[in-house]
Structures are given as structure tokens and as C-alpha cells.
Amino acid sequence: MHSKAFAPEYQGALTALSVNSSLTDVLEKGTQNLRAAEASGSQQEVARSGLAVAEAHRRLGNVEEADRAWKASYRAARAAGDLGAMAWALWSGGTLARQRGALALAFRLLGLAADMAKRGGDVVARGYSLAGLAETGRIQGDYEAVAVLHEQLLAEARKRGEARHTVWALEGIAQIHRNTGSYDTALAMFEEAAQIAGNAEDRRGRAWALRGMADIVSLRDDDPDRALALLAEAEVACREMKLSSALAYNHKMRANVFYRARRYEEARQVYEQALAEFRSMSEPRGEALARLGLVKARARLGRDQAETAAELSELRRTLDRIGLRHARDMVDKAHAELGVLPLATVADEEDDRR
Secondary structure, three states: OOOOOOOOOOOHHHOOOOOOOOHHHHHHHHHHHHHHHHHHOOHHHHHHHHHHHHHHHHHHOOHHHHHHHHHHHHHHHHHHOOHHHHHHHHHHHHHHHHHOOOHHHHHHHHHHHHHHHHHHOOHHHHHHHHHHHHHHHHHHOOHHHHHHHHHHHHHHHHHHOOHHHHHHHHHHHHHHHHHOOOHHHHHHHHHHHHHHHHHOOOHHHHHHHHHHHHHHHHHHHOOHHHHHHHHHHHHHHHHHOOOHHHHHHHHHHHHHHHHHOOOHHHHHHHHHHHHHHHHHOOOHHHHHHHHHHHHHHHHHOOOOHHHHHHHHHHHHHHHHHHOOHHHHHHHHHHHHHHOOOOHHHHHHHHHHHO
């Protein structure tokens, strides 16, 4: 059995907040409690309230505000000598770094968070920090290095009955299976994650699981109608909870579904929408992936091949800089799919003709 999902990042006077609380409400209440804590001089409560403020800003896409908030939370935790609170602040900062595409910084901060949590005896903070390290490696495409850690964290979450972490681990492992071509296994794990999240009233976790299910249903089963219905259900939760990043990724997946169904004009429009959303929150990974989809949709709609080749080349450099190996491979596949030669190959052929 799994317990109801809870949000351990909402601490101190904010523990009554639900995992499903609207992020605008979290930000408002967190800011109010932060001011009260500052007035009272309680550095420990400043750290705890500041953590909620940082996480609300991060999930709303307010990256500069989130950056200031987690650092302020860390300083307050350090002043209070609270190792657990320091670990949570570092976890928030590492998660923000991953969101911004600074993967090396994410690894460093999350590693420090895991060590600090161990020293402070905060089992939950350590679990979240290790999960953050695993997710960063997975996003980077280093599946062999993090698959075992994902499995270990899943086993621990199941043993403790922690629904939210069980859902996270299932979704992470499912994504690895999806990216390595094991679609049946991936779908089964996304479906289990969606069921557990639903039973635990974890709307955020369920929304991400539904997105994963839609991806497989579209990719494996060529069933765009069911995929779009799953995404529509997930979008309701994203909008009600103000999950800006999750909503942008939902829209990018919707565009993927249109593209696979050869509905290229609809795909182009939704890729452009997702791209604007990612840019507004300074999320380079999502921006690059939306750009890749947009390049492919425009190519299908008759864009000049030289322009397509130039943008694919630029995208590959961007993904190399971020360190996203799987996404970089997707650019290489796009060349083959669209019949567009890489710029270096085109230049070589022109040299041969001279």
C-alpha cells in the first residue's frame, strides 16, 4: 500500500500545503511566512519558508527569483546550523540548475545536497537528492550509469510506501525503456505510475505519467486520438496547479503527436506555442527539443533544405553544449528522416564538384 502523496519541500509553518496546491498559492503563503520569519528572527523558519518560495518560483518558470530564493534559504539554514535545511536548499538549487540546462552545476549541487542530508540525518532530503542525480544523468542520456540508481530508489520507495517517489522512479525507468525502444515495458510502467499517482492524489505525478503514456500510444500504436485525450486530461491538472514547465512539455508532446500523425501544420503551430513557453521560463532543454520538432514540421511543409540543414547544425551544437546525448542523437536521426545532409557533408560534396 502507498500513502497519500505529500510535499516534503513545504516545511515549517507550510506543512499543511498539499502536493496539489496551486503554485501561486504556495508562492503567496510562502512569501507571507518568509516575511513573518524574517521579522521574528528565526533563521530556521526563514530557510524553510524560503525553500517553498524557491520551489514555487522554479515550477512557475521564474528562474531568477528561484535562484535568489534557494540561495537565501541556504544562507539562513547555514546560519541556523541546520544541515537538513541546507541539504533541501542545495537540492532546490541543483534542480533549478538542471532545469536551466546547467547539468554540471546540477550534478555538483545535488551531490553536495546528498552528502549534507546524510550528515544531517535527513533521509527524505537524501532520497530526493539522489533522485535528482539519477534524473540529471537520465536526461543527459547516460542510461547505464543511472539505471541501477533508479531501480534502487524505486525499491526503497516501494518498501516505505512513498507514493510520490515511487511514481517518480517508475516514470524515470519508463523513460529509459522508451528511449531504448522497449515500448511495451515503458507503457506498463507509465500506466502503473498513473494509477499509483491517482490513488495517492498526486496530480502532478499523474500528469507526467499521462504524458508518457500518450507518447507511447502515439509512437507504438499510431493512435493520435487516444494520445491527445490523455494529454488533454493531463493539461487540466497542469493549468489548475499552474505547472508552467509541465504544461510546456505537455504541449511539445501534443505537437509530437500531430507530427507523427502527419498533421504537420497543426504540429508547427503547437511547437511554436511550446517554444514560446520554454523561452519565457528560460528552459534551454525544452526550448531545444521544441525547436527540433519545429524544424522537422517546417521541413515537411516545404521549407528550403539548406535552411533546414543550417538550423539542425546549430541545434546539434546547442545540444552538445548542454550535454544532452539522447537529444543530440535525435538531431542525427532527423537528418536521415528528412533526407537532409548535414552541412559538413554538403560542403564536402561541393568541394568534390570543384
